[in-house]
Amino acid sequence: MNSKMFAQGAEAKLYRKNNIAIKDRTKKSYRLPEIDKRLRKSRTKKEAKILEKLYKxxxxxxxxxxxxxxxxxxxxxxxxxxxxxxxKSDYQRRSKEIGKKLAFLHNHDIIHQDLTTSNIIQMKELYFIDFGLSFFSQRIEDKAVDIHLFRQALESKHYTIWKECFKTFLEEYKKHANQSKEILERYGKVASRGRNKQAW
Ligand SMILES: Nc1ncnc2c1ncn2[C@@H]1O[C@H](COP(=O)(O)OP(=O)(O)O)[C@@H](O)[C@H]1O
Ligand SMILES: [Mg+2]
Known part of the structure; x- marks a missing residue:
């Protein structure tokens, strides 16, 4: 059966074969071959492990x-x-949904680490994808950074609506995440650290 490439991300080529998506992590010639192989292997394994956990x-x-x-x-x-x-969608509702879903992941100590709107697919509900950089952690800092990365993604790709979206997202996250007070406090520090960095 033929498979057809339908997407190329930063990391991988995606092929479709009927109802199956095949994520093929391509060789990166700018990395040393040994390191490249190790990275591709570990990210593939990591992603598979997280997908199994999410299914459960x-x-x-x-x-x-x-x-x-x-x-x-x-x-x-x-x-x-x-x-x-x-x-063009009901973006307040979608932002709320993302807040609730990220809180769920964090409550299970899953850090996405690359949450962007390119890594969310809109079905009847929103599906998260691209867990190649994800890992398990209970740390407040890791959860705060996850939020910060999402904010940056919103800000750069959806600059006309990002503020409303982020506010709604945060309110919902706060409602559902364990230790949300500590996480959001830390998020404030992470964000200001980021701004200082940019300023220099
Ligand atoms: N299971 C899937 N079903 C449909 N499309 C997918 C699936 N997985 C990935 N894609 C598409 O392929 C693109 C790249 O995949 P992704 O896992 O994000 O790889 P990368 O790490 O290279 O960004 C995604 O942005 C999405 O459009
Ligand atoms: Mg991606």
Missing amino acids: LNFPAPKLIHCSEDKIDMEFLDGPKLRDVLE
């Missing part, structure tokens, strides 16, 4: 079908990237 938790993410050294076969999600539809 009944969290909306692609179902893992098979995993080899540098390839993951998973359920193909037939919907648009949130990045392409956020402005």
Whole structure:
């Protein structure tokens, strides 16, 4: 059966074969071959492990079908990237949903680490994808950084609506996340640290 490439991310090429998406982490010639191989292997393994965990938790993410050294076969999600539809959708509702979902992940000590609207697919509900940089952690700091990265993604790609979206997202996150007070306090520090960095 033929498979067709349908997307190329920063890390991988994505092929579709019926209802299966194959994420193939391509070689990066700018990395030393040994390091490149190790990185691709570890990210593939990490992503597969998290997808399995999410399936058990009944969290909306692609179902893992098979995993080899540098390839993951998973359920193909037939919907648009949130990045392409956020402005024309009910973005307050979507932002709320993301807040609740990120809180759920954090309550299970899962840090996404690359939460952007390109890594969310809009189905009947929002599905999170791209867990290659994700990891398990209970640390307040890691959760705060996750929030900060999402804010930066919103700000750069959705600059006309990002403030409203982020506010709604935060309110909902606060409602659902354990230790949300500490996490949001730390987020404030992380954000100001980021601003200082930029200023220099
Ligand atoms: N399971 C999937 N179903 C449908 N589309 C997907 C799926 N996984 C990835 N994609 C598409 O491929 C793109 C790149 O995949 P992603 O996992 O984000 O890789 P990268 O790490 O290279 O960004 C995504 O932005 C999305 O458009
Ligand atoms: Mg991606």
